[in-house]
Amino acid sequence: MIDSTDAVGPLGDGSFRTRQWPPLPVGPCGEQWRARAAEAAAVLAVGAAERDRSGEPPHAEVELLKEAGLVTLLGPAVHGGGGQSWSVAHAAVRVISAADGSIGHLLAHHYAWVWLAEFIGTEEKIEHIGEVAVRAKWLFGGPSRVREATLEIGDAGVDMVFNGEIADPVGCRVCDIVMLEGRIPGREVPISALAMATEPGFGLAAERDGFGLRRSVSARVAVDDVAIPWTGALGHVDKQFQPRPYNEFLHPTLDLALANVFLGLARGALDVSAAHLRADAGRTDGAFGSLVAWLWQAEAFADEVAAEGDVLHARRTSVTERDLRAHRARVTAALDRASAAAAGITSRVFDVTSGDDAVMAEVSRLWRDVRALSARVAPDAAEVGRSFLDGTCRTDIEEPEDD
CATH class of the missing domain: 2.40.110.10 (Butyryl-CoA Dehydrogenase, subunit A, domain 2)
Structure with missing residues (x-):
């Protein structure tokens, strides 16, 4: 849940108060980066509905992402980037999306684009773009x-x-x-x-x-x-x-990032309704619990697929077409479950909160974002079935050998 109790919201001109973000360590420190994303999300959550209604370009939000280091989370550590894995990037997208779907959607695409040289580029371009993107804190569109x-x-x-x-x-x-x-x-x-x-x-x-x-x-x-x-x-x-099998990992990687946008939007809807239910003497029932369980199930599966993806990204120079087919099917299944959970949860929270006007006003933004994203992303469930039938949908992905 995003706690915005102590968060500093936007100033009158739409910008956010400048704050000092301490540098984060590189290496296996994903939990600290998730906490950083949660800090940024707490700031974004304040006034998100009003900013959404304004429709103004999110310049202040982008600056916040840059200051927090989230724009360079995937960048090479040797040049000042976070050096984090894709599973951490997916987690950051989910947390930010719970506060503001538009900004989570933007961040998901940025991560795919900033990694494009890794997917399809030559070694020279990978090195060059990795360095300049981190040093300049570029946001990609x-x-x-x-x-x-x-x-x-x-x-x-x-x-x-x-x-x-x-x-x-x-x-x-x-x-x-x-x-x-x-x-x-x-x-x-x-x-x-x-x-x-x-x-x-x-x-x-x-x-x-x-x-x-x-x-x-x-x-x-x-x-x-x-x-x-x-x-x-x-x-x-x-x-x-100059083709190589890793070229085609771009699509499932972006799809998994978008699955996490869906999950973030669902989480945001539950957070809003939970705040209302707590204020109503902690009232809840089985319907709300079922929505929470639905989200937890979809999140757990998405995290499992992201962990599988980390193994493949780590050995991107040696991945095979079979690896691609298996991973693509698993990602499609995760996207299918995430989109279904987001659509169902953002619709049904209206019922579990008895149609409270304040809740409806806040959740309607998340509900609209889910529908807009659903119009752009259509998971092909038939591909999952085909991969299961022909045996390519597997989870026995080998860990890379130590050097």
Whole structure:
């Protein structure tokens, strides 16, 4: 539960009071990073509903994430990053989402984008982007549907020239880096590259009056003749892509992060209703307990899959197609259970709190965020069934050998 009793909320101008965040150690210290995420979430929880109604870009929230170190949680420790595992990143997304779904959604995509060089890049790019992203505390934004590559690319010799539109982008109103993804006509392999958000070729459309996730998703971003050197094409050498099995781990990793957004939203709804029930002389019944049990079950499964993922990320240079199929099925199942739990819990808390107006006003934000996210993320349960039938859905993932 997020305790905002002593949290300092936003100032009159929408910013948060500056505070000193002590540095966190690197290495196996995930619990301390989870506690840091909870501290940041307690600040975000104060006034979250009002900020959601305003629809203003979350500049102050992003600055808070940077100051708390959450933006660089996955970054290499040698350059000042947290050096944490993906399971810790997923936990941070869940905690932040319980306070503010838009910010948790933004953070989930940031983690996937900031790790993109690891997924598809060459060793040179992995080292370079890992260093500069940590040192500059960059926040990454881009299309919500990764590797669909909706932009068209022209080969101008030394440069690639991107044109088109990023539909349904995440974080592009507040990010430092925009991930561009497109294709050269006639070529199948998508090309991804980083661009500074200040690039004059970007044009933000008029803001959408969104149903949910109002502050992380924009209407669209127009891309007009944005030139990026070919040396910036991730995973390419001499304009040719260098494939490896780990490339495809991008999708399930992002899906698992989004599963944790769902779980955070469900947790936030239970926290709000619990506060109401405590104030009502601790009134509760079996219906509320069933909702708690539902969430605990979905959280436990997501954590189990995240731990399996940590093993695979640790040996990303040697993962196989079989590893990918097995992990993808497990992630899909976790996403399916998380989305179902979030939809059910955010709907049914209205009943267990007897339709209290204050609870309904607060939970309605979380309910809308769940529905908006559900419209973007559709887990393919049939894939889980297929993997079970053909035997690829396994949990016997081998631990990496010690050096």
